[in-house]
Amino acid sequence: MRRTVLAPLALAAVVLGAQPASAGAGTGWEPAPSAPWDVDAGLRCDFPVHGExxxxxxxxxxxxxYPDGTAKRVAYKGDLVVRVTNTETGAFHDADASGSALVEHRTDGSQFWAVHGPVLVGVGEGRGNLPRGLYIIDGVYTMDISSAGYKAVNLVHGTTDDLCARID
Incomplete structure (x- = not known):
C-alpha cells in the first residue's frame, strides 16, 4: 500500500520539477487561473465565506x-495565495495554496490527487474523512474524490490548517 501512494508522488516530483513555473509556450505548461468563489453559511464554515x-x-x-481528448492526468504547480474572507465580519486570512499536484481524472467523474505542499480543500458535512470545513492541507498526501464528491484525504506526512477557525 505504501508503495502505491509513494509511486504517484515520486512521478509528480519528477514531472513537476521539469520546467520552471514561468515556462509557457512550447513546454506544454499553460496558465490555470482560479476563479473567485462564495460558499453559504453552514456549508463549510458556520458563516458565509468568499475566496479570491x-x-x-x-x-x-x-x-x-482519453481517446476522446479529455484530460486523464494533469500536473499542476505554481504560486497560489487565496484570500479567504468571513463575509459577515470582514475577517480574512491569506492562505498559501502553492502546492503541486498530479491529478488523475477518472471516467466516472472521480479524481485521484497525489499532492506535495499546501492545497486549499473544502469539505461539506459528511462529505469527507475530515470534518466540515475549509482547510489548507500541507505535506505529502493523496486525496481520492469520489464521483459523488466524497473527499478521502490520506496524509503520508503533513498538517491540516482549519481556515474557518482562522477567520471566525
Whole structure:
C-alpha cells in the first residue's frame, strides 16, 4: 500500500520539477487561473465565506488524455495565495495554496490527487474523512474524490490548517 501512494508522488516530483513555473509556450505548461468563489453559511464554515486569489501563478500540463481528448492526468504547480474572507465580519486570512499536484481524472467523474505542499480543500458535512470545513492541507498526501464528491484525504506526512477557525 505504501508503495502505491509513494509511486504517484515520486512521478509528480519528477514531472513537476521539469520546467520552471514561468515556462509557457512550447513546454506544454499553460496558465490555470482560479476563479473567485462564495460558499453559504453552514456549508463549510458556520458563516458565509468568499475566496479570491491574490497571487495566482498556477500552471497546468496535460500529461495524458482519453481517446476522446479529455484530460486523464494533469500536473499542476505554481504560486497560489487565496484570500479567504468571513463575509459577515470582514475577517480574512491569506492562505498559501502553492502546492503541486498530479491529478488523475477518472471516467466516472472521480479524481485521484497525489499532492506535495499546501492545497486549499473544502469539505461539506459528511462529505469527507475530515470534518466540515475549509482547510489548507500541507505535506505529502493523496486525496481520492469520489464521483459523488466524497473527499478521502490520506496524509503520508503533513498538517491540516482549519481556515474557518482562522477567520471566525
Amino acid at each position: 486569489p491574490v497571487i495566482d501563478e498556477v500552471m497546468k500540463r496535460v500529461l495524458d488524455t
